[in-house]
Amino acid sequence: MPIVIGVDLGTTKITSIAVDTQTGVLVAIGSAANDGRVTATADAARGHSEWDAKQIIAASCRCLAQVAEQLGNHVGEVIGIGVTGQQHGMLLVDSHLNPVSPLINWQDRRALEMCPEGDKTWLQSAREAIGNEAWKRTGCWLQPGFMAVTLYELAKRRIVPEGARALFIMDYFTAVLTGADPVTEPSCAGSSGVFHAPTRNWDDQAIKALGLSRDWFPPILEADQQAGTLTDEYANKTGLPAGIPIFAPIGDHQASFLGSVADPTNTVLVNVGTGAQVAMFTEGLDFVPPIELRPFPVKGNLLSNVGLAGGWSYQVLEQFFGDVGKQLFHVPSTEKLYNVMNELAAAIPSGADGLRCEPRFSGTRLDPTVRGSITGLSPQNFTAGHLCRAILEGMGRSLYEGFLAIQQINRAKPTLLVAAGNGLRENPLLAEIVSRAFGLPMLFTRHREEAAFGAALVACVGTGQFDSLEAAANRLIVTSPDPKFSVC
Structure with a gap:
């Protein structure tokens, strides 16, 4: 029987399931608590929410290993992997996929802190910069915890490293498993606050208005497009066969629907x-x-x-x-x-x-x-x-x-x-x-x-x-x- 795997990188729990493509029955399931939170106590009191992306990836691989073990002799029947996870937040990585920031997730409220000038919050400043009509193109108002808002604050404070790229956690996971250049997908990109809904691509006007670099954002693929295949390294770590196709990761809200x-x-x-x-x-x-x-x-x-x-x-x-x-x-x-x-x-x-x-x-x-x-x-x-x-x-x-x-x-x-x-x-x-x-x-x-x-x-x-x-x-x-x- 052909089997596909779905992975959900949730905020409190990470889950991996194996599904019989003929019946929809779950034939294996692995789960682990998401214990990657690393927010300092003082920062947590200010509403910050920071996570260790590598710990999240390690827990996700353990979930995949659980599924592979449960499948036993049927593990060779796995034909593809789909990925989803928490939206809005972001982490920065370098050209070698090494994180150069924590995952600042959707729960983060640093955007409600006052700018150095003291007359408005980072969120108010970002909304003013992007303009009152941007939501008609992007599909939403900017909110605390959104990728674009967090990037806006980091850029204004000049702490985005040279050559860094901004990824959603599921983008990072997919790139790690495949060893390929990071990509994202419209349902993920739509949660950033700078996505152009009519063309299903980045909104260059909004990115420019916020003073962000277009180079920080990964290419966008549709969900049914292959992002890469499972590398030998992660085949060994998960117990799954190398070469399994992995598809562009999607946002968890749309994945639930x-x-x-x-x-x-x-x-x-x-x-x-x-x-x-x-x-x-x-x-x-x-x-x-x-x-x-x-x-x-x-x-x-x-x-x-x-x-x-x-x-x-x-x-x-x-x-x-x-x-x-x-x-x-x-x-x-x-x-x-x-x-x-x-x-x-x-x-x-x-x-x-x-x-x-x-x-x-x-x-x-x-x-x-x-x-x-x-x-x-x-x-x-x-x-x-x-x-x-x-x-x-x-x-x-x-x-x-x-x-x-x-x-x-x-x-x-x-x-x-x-x-x-x-x-x-x-x-x-x-x-x-x-x-x-x-x-x-x-x-x-x-x-x-x-x-x-x-x-x-x-x-x-x-x-x-x-x-x-x-x-x-x-x-x-x-x-x-x-x-x-x-x-x-």
Whole structure:
């Protein structure tokens, strides 16, 4: 049986899966914690987020080695590798692919620090430089943690080494495995803030306006194009055969959509992890902020509403309850409280007896200074269960409002609602609330690793197993209303 591998370089976890190209069944899986964070304590307090790229690569290779070991005698049937990973952030490398900076990832908030002049932040300065109309070409507003914003600050401070190139972590991983010159792909480049959506290439006007060098950015290939083949060195490190084709790496948001949605024209995807997103496919270029236009692999785009209230909002409440136990009752929590919180919330009627929460505790995509609110408090609804219910309903409302903003652009009336991310799979009450808000039954894939599966589908098409990504998804993705129906 022909087998393809998908690798997802996530922020908290790295995953590699092997997929049977005839059935879509996962025949092997490897995972490892992403323990590459190296941010100094003082810098972390300022919102910096720095990671050791070499440690991430080493963990990713261990995942591939796990897959190779599980495949055993079938390892010779691997015909291609697809790669995805966290978007927006960047690292600098020299001409020999040696990192000359840490990976400054998407969580980094140094762009919100004041410029030396003291009258604006780095983000405000970058937005002014690029101009108010740039988003119409690039598909998004500049945000903290974006490659272009981080590069802008580094360039202004004159700490970009001579001859350096800026890569996404999945670009770096692919180049290391193949030994070839680094490349990127539209769904990755689109997260930089300086991508030209109409031509699916770098936006030279935006790059020049920010005072950046065009030489810092790698060439762009489409996802089904081969970036190189696995070298002998990394064949030995992973246990996979040398010479396996590796395809241009894709962004994890698009990979999750690709790995979850079998019918892109009639489906809305809701993804709840630490954050939350709503997305729909479009063949057009029309969009209005806060919606972002994100390039889809090979062709088309996603209309994406990102930065919505996700699992982190529920985590804030869980931490609050833990703090109450510790501070008031001197009983530190040794276990997560989510199961108890869900039980309490399920006992509260819909509407939480008038208690309403807007769980935007860390701001919105357009305004990071926005904060959450809790209103409608009364003696009757000021309980732990009501708070849990109100936050879950606020998360569901945020997702549905995100969809309505997309619908105003494309006028679509999807018939399918597909879930991605463990925030919905592991919380049946939240899934029920979201399903009710959308007025559609929620469907789950039979595999949890949606992004890695999407990367594997890229390899399916790149190796000629399918003519298109849509054909591969339609054949290999299986969904059910039951989140536990066939986890593999």
